[in-house]
Amino acid sequence: xxxxxxxxxxxxxxxxxxxxxxxxxxxxxxxxxxxxxxxxxxxxxxxxxxxxxxxxxxxxxxxxxxxxxxxxxxxxxxxxxxxxxxxxxxxxxxxxxxxxxxxxxxxxxxxxxxxxxxxxxxxxxxxxxxxxxxxxxxxxxxxxxxxxxxxxxxxxxxxxxxxxxxxxxxxxxxxxxxxxxxxxxxxxxxxxxxxxxxxxxxxxxxxxxxxxxxxxxxxxxxxxxxxxxxxxxxxxxxxxxxxxxxxxxxxxxxxxxxxxxxxxxxxxxxxxxxxxxxxxxxxxxxxxxxxxxxxxxxxxxxxxxxxxxxxxxxxxxxxxxxxxxxxxxxxxxxxxxxxxxxxxxxxxxxxxxxxxxxxxxxxxxxxxxxxxxxxxxxxxxxxxxxxxxxxxxxxxxxxxxxxxxxx
Numbered sequence: 277x278x279x280x281x282x283x284x285x286x287x288x289x290x291x292x293x294x295x296x297x298x299x300x301x302x303x304x305x306x307x308x309x310x311x312x313x314x315x316x317x318x319x320x321x322x323x324x325x326x327x328x329x330x331x332x333x334x335x336x337x338x339x340x341x342x343x344x345x346x347x348x349x350x351x352x353x354x355x356x357x358x359x360x361x362x363x364x365x366x367x368x369x370x371x372x373x374x375x376x377x378x379x380x381x382x383x384x385x386x387x388x389x390x391x392x393x394x395x396x397x398x399x400x401x402x403x404x405x406x407x408x409x410x411x412x413x414x415x416x417x418x419x420x421x422x423x424x425x426x427x428x429x430x431x432x433x434x435x436x437x438x439x440x441x442x443x444x445x446x447x448x449x450x451x452x453x454x455x456x457x458x459x460x461x462x463x464x465x466x467x468x469x470x471x472x473x474x475x476x477x478x479x480x481x482x483x484x485x486x487x488x489x490x491x492x493x494x495x496x497x498x499x500x501x502x503x504x505x506x507x508x509x510x511x512x513x514x515x516x517x518x519x520x521x522x523x524x525x526x527x528x529x530x531x532x533x534x535x536x537x538x539x540x541x542x543x544x545x546x547x548x549x550x551x552x553x554x555x556x557x558x559x560x561x562x563x564x565x566x567x568x569x570x571x572x573x574x575x576x577x578x579x580x581x582x583x584x585x586x587x588x589x590x591x592x593x594x595x596x597x598x599x600x601x602x603x604x605x606x607x608x609x610x611x612x613x614x615x616x617x618x619x620x621x622x623x624x625x626x627x628x629x630x631x632x633x634x635x636x637x638x639x640x641x642x643x644x645x646x647x648x649x650x651x652x653x654x655x656x657x658x659x660x661x662x663x664x665x666x667x668x669x670x671x672x673x674x675x676x677x678x679x680x681x682x683x
Contacts, residue, residue: 300343300664303395303444303489305619309534310582312621312663317681319624321636321648329667329678330372336383336673337362337391340444343369343664344398347417350671351405353383353391360385362392364405364415369665372678376420384408384440389656389673393442395489399469404447406454408440414452414472424472431474432458432465437484442530444489446501449514451475453501457485463505464490464512478516481505487530487578495539495556496563502541504529509543509554511563520556520563525549530578534588536601540568542588544576551576551604571604579617579660582625584639589625591616596627598641607641617660619668621681628670632657634679652677 304310318326335352342349348369353362360383366375383391384407394406402423403415410428415421428434428441434457445454447469456465456477463481467474482505490503493511500511500519510521529545536542536553544551550572557564574592581590587607588599594614598607614630624647625637632653638645653672662669666682 298665299345299398300341300662301399302342302397302446303340304532304580304660305663307535308489308491308532310580310619310660311584312619314663314666314681315622317622317624317666318636318683319647321650325634325648325650325652326668326679326681327683329370329680331675331677332367332372333674334671334676335363335391336389337393338389338442338659339392340395340659341662341669341671341676342396342398342403343662343669344417346370346665347375348662348669349396349398349403349417350676351380351392351394351396351407362407364396364403364413364420366403366417366420367676369667369678372676378413378415378420378422380405380413380425381407381409381411384436386439388439389658391673393440395444397445397447399447402469404445404452404469406441406443406445408442409436410434410441412445412452412454412467414469426467426472426474428456428458428465432456432462432477434458434462435484437487439487441485442487442489443485446490446492448492448501449499451514453490455481455485455490455503455505457481464503464516466514466516476516478512479505479510479518487528489532491533491535493535493541496558502533502535504533504543509533509541511556520565522554522565522567531576531580534581534583536583540601542581542583542601544574544581544590546577547575547593550574551599553601553604569604571599573606574599574604577615578658579615582618582620584620587639587641589618589620589639591618596644598644600641608644610644615658617658619661619663621663626661626663626668628652628657628659628661630657631655632672634661634668634670650679652679
């Protein structure tokens with residue numbers, strides 16, 4: 277191999293890695309941890325906030341935004357031929373222009389907001405989505421054409437949960453994995469990503485699916501899928517067999533667990549549940565789980581925390597807190613942001629308050645240090661930020677806005 281060919285190969289490989297790092301291809305980013313690998317972002321915002329890249333109307337829904345390449349994918353509710361419908365949509369990430377939209381299922385209305393809750397997952401040339409009433413679909417990333425579609429209520433006998441199906445699917449090792457909410461060993465399901473065929477079901481959970489999304493982790497060299505359902509935190513392997521489980525208080529746990537390498541799982545639930553750090557020792561067949569610590573004063577409602585340099589940042593109900601991952605002790609707390617959400621990039625938190633204020637906050641345990649803010653949206657904002665391509669994307673039930681984080 278000549279020097280020029282070696283250089284070209286190295287450049288192409290580096291460009292591919294940079295492109296992957298910039299993507300946010302599923303719920304909470306590349307690893308479902310709310311962490312972006314991007315660097316070179318603004319360390320301080322001007323008084324007017326970061327520059328707005330674009331803003332566009334969107335229909336109702338809490339669906340998050342996935343970004344792969346130059347496209348942004350999300351879901352929203354609108355009308356098709358006069359019928360309330362939930363759609364998946366692809367937008368140009370640089371301009372917000374619509375590229376395609378595809379009807380997925382009937383609109384679902386609830387007391388606390390209407391429309392889809394799940395975030396699309398992008399894998400290869402397909403986008404995988406879940407509508408509020410249980411329609412799972414694989415779409416062409418190019419034009420939104422439906423490759424296959426499966427109704428959980430028909431395939432598994434599932435009930436539509438009180439607040440709708442909310443979990444964002446995992447696509448891993450050729451399988452689409454999600455909590456299906458079916459009876460008699462059908463609480464968790466694996467679907468062939470290519471064909472849409474149900475491969476296996478597993479677990480006797482409650483009568484309906486829960487509200488947190490599963491998490492893929494590697495512990496002791498083995499791939500595991502962690503989720504909270506009913507009265508357990510549990511991990512399954514790729515064949516649906518339970519690797520380990522641990523008791524969990526019954527109630528609505530909406531926040532996805534947080535993985536702290538190499539073998540710890542942080543979980544948090546609403547009032548009366550609080551936070552727990554679990555440690556998993558050993559591999560499948562001999563795994564043992566122990567509680568490292570508990571903190572009843574860290575009660576996450578629905579938007580999960582992020583882990584950074586030994587500390588966890590997240591919302592205890594309506595208070596943003598930083599706590600030690602070592603022992604759960606409080607480092608600092610900030611009120612006034614409501615039931616907000618957050619993500620992290622380049623050493624700073626991007627925090628979205630539930631009334632639409634977007635803030636840049638230093639990710640450090642010493643003190644709450646705000647480094648900029650902008651009133652990005654109005655009304656209820658419960659969808660967490662997405663960070664990709666030097667931009668942050670946030671939404672509510674009426675619009676999406678993108679801000680330039682590189683100036």
